[in-house]
Amino acid sequence: MHGHCLPAMKASRTESRPTPSAEPPRPPSGVLERGIAILECFDEDSLRLPLRDVAERTGLDKATALRLLGVLVRSRMVHRFDNGDYAPGPALLHMGMLYRQTFDIGARLQPALQAVMQETGETVAFYVRDGDERVCLYRENSRNEVRHHVEVGARIPLTAGGSSSHVLRHFTGSETPQAEAIARDGFAMTREERVPQIASVAVPVFDSDGSFLGAVVVIGIAPRQSATAQRRAVQVVRSALQAQGFSSRPPRGWQG
Structure with a gap:
């Protein structure tokens, strides 16, 4: 899944992400791929993201990212805070529980x-x-x-x-x-x-x-x-x- 050896490093050494390249990411083409790309923006170090960061990480323009985020919020895959930030939604927890139960x-x-x-x-x-x-x-x-x-x-x-x-x-x-x-x-x-x-x-x-x-x-x-x-x-x-x-x-x- 999957922090390390010192107490203070518990958060700082959690699985590191690749260093961002100089070029912006290529936006995914299909609608489903775009939705998945948005969900994959979140990690242990980025539990809450504003629209701007979601757009930057996926390579999508803000209008497209906002539209897809709206769909994900309605399906409870993503949660929207009052200040406009986004975070993983409760439906993902349910899916994770189902995945674990399959074993x-x-x-x-x-x-x-x-x-x-x-x-x-x-x-x-x-x-x-x-x-x-x-x-x-x-x-x-x-x-x-x-x-x-x-x-x-x-x-x-x-x-x-x-x-x-x-x-x-x-x-x-x-x-x-x-x-x-x-x-x-x-x-x-x-x-x-x-x-x-x-x-x-x-x-x-x-x-x-x-x-x-x-x-x-x-x-x-x-x-x-x-x-x-x-x-x-x-x-x-x-x-x-x-x-x-x-x-x-x-x-x-x-x-x-």
């Missing part, structure tokens, strides 16, 4: 994540693959003052690295430099691969029917995440998953 695993998975967080003291998250990105569906943030912070819904390119990216790539048929280690050990470990001072270890999650669901990752600041601590975290994750009816190992003969 029908949250009621079982959330207690497992909470148990792992309490045992390890670190942030724990569950990611699934969506195209070329990983998306955080569930998480339990560490209560440590110095911690890595994860937001539900955070999207991170699989190519950006991180242990859960390697696990997701491996078990969905994509290449990863950690393929041999994952096949041998059943998990992936990374250290400052994507974010400085952050280390993580990820374990695959399989349902009772053998289907691959995603990856559970334990994330913390590197000084606390020695190789020994990470291997211990793997055992904690596996036990917590098993207690909820999941498996961290593919079934025999699993082909994906």
Whole structure:
């Protein structure tokens, strides 16, 4: 989905956006594409935007952006404040809840994540693959003052690295430099691969029917995440998953 190692960095280091190019964005052509482009303007660092910023970020002229925003406001996909600013609307929350319910695993998975967080003291998250990105569906943030912070819904390119990216790539048929280690050990470990001072270890999650669901990752600041601590975290994750009816190992003969 998907803040990092210092308390003050909780907001400042949330998933960074690409540096804007010198050229204005090319406006999307279709009406649906334009609406989606408007929704994608919002992120953790831009929860409220005036019309001017929406137009600039999408490449649309203000009149077109205003007309489409009106449609999105009426459908409750976007909320309009009295001062004219716009923000994601309540209908998106409903759609997000439906998306999570399609997996029908949250009621079982959330207690497992909470148990792992309490045992390890670190942030724990569950990611699934969506195209070329990983998306955080569930998480339990560490209560440590110095911690890595994860937001539900955070999207991170699989190519950006991180242990859960390697696990997701491996078990969905994509290449990863950690393929041999994952096949041998059943998990992936990374250290400052994507974010400085952050280390993580990820374990695959399989349902009772053998289907691959995603990856559970334990994330913390590197000084606390020695190789020994990470291997211990793997055992904690596996036990917590098993207690909820999941498996961290593919079934025999699993082909994906």
